[in-house]
Amino acid sequence: MVVGAPRCGTRFVANALNRHPAIVVQGEIPKPAMEHAVRFLKRTDRYFATVPHWSAAWKASQRDLLYCIWASMIKTKQLQTNAKIAWFGHKTPRHDRYWKFYREFFGEVCPKYVFCMRNFVDHYLSMHSMYEDLTIAGVARRFRVSVARYAEMKATLGDNVSLFILDDLREGGSDYVRTTLFERLGIEIDKRTLARINVSRQANSTEGHGRSRRRELTAPESAFLERNQDLMEGLDAVRAARPLPPPVDKGATMAYAMTRAVRRFVGR
Secondary structure (H helix, E strand, O other): OEEEOOOOOHHHHHHHHOOOOOEEEEOOOOHHHHHHHHHHHHHHHHHHHOOHHHHHHHHHHHHHHHHHHHHHHOOOOOOOOOOOOOEEEEEOOOHHHHHHHHHHHHOOOOOOEEEEEOOHHHHHHHHHHHOOOOOHHHHHHHHHHHHHHHHHHHHHHHHHEEEEEHHHHHHHHHHHHHHHHHHOOOOOOOHHHHHOOOOOOOOOOOHHHOOOOOOOOOHHHHHHHHHOHHHHHHHHHHHHOOOOOOOOOHHHHHHHHHHHHHHHHHOO
């Protein structure tokens, strides 16, 4: 599962993984469709639990049903699979919201997650360039949710969660792709396949959508960051596994509660 906030490299990661002949990462699943699918699967599971002589058959086939549901809800054309495929998944921003459901649904077969993040300023400028009605406060709220959720997932799932930081791709290049996307997932990759991954081109870039990208913050946006220094330190905190400072903004008490999940994680 390639997850994380939008505009944080999920498209690049999915394209890079799809360069490997044994991996297929399908496209995005709309949130409303996935919400309905989760409710349906939960209700179906409860139903079969009341019919003991059908329960075993349901347990054996429920994953096949989920795979079919995934295939029917993809926003883009479905990629073809074959017998050589050893890894199958999806790229959907914010799909990490379902990690607890998948933990229960798949049981011992725990999904592997690549959690994509980037520094807050670039994330906000990219988001605002694509969706001009967004406010910096709204993006900040969701950014804190992503940081806290990654920490919670990492604390619970351990090596089944890999952190991909878009900022580090610029400096690490192909070596960063190899270690972060393949070695951490336990997938062997040869030099020829790795060379096919263009680390200099960021898929789904703002400019690629025909939009101009803002490079600087406005004065009010800069003032907001001055009052919320935790946003600037959030990425470094998860990278270095150290606690986040509490938000300074008096109106950010709810966000402070979210960062406590990070403290619980880094204390382990």
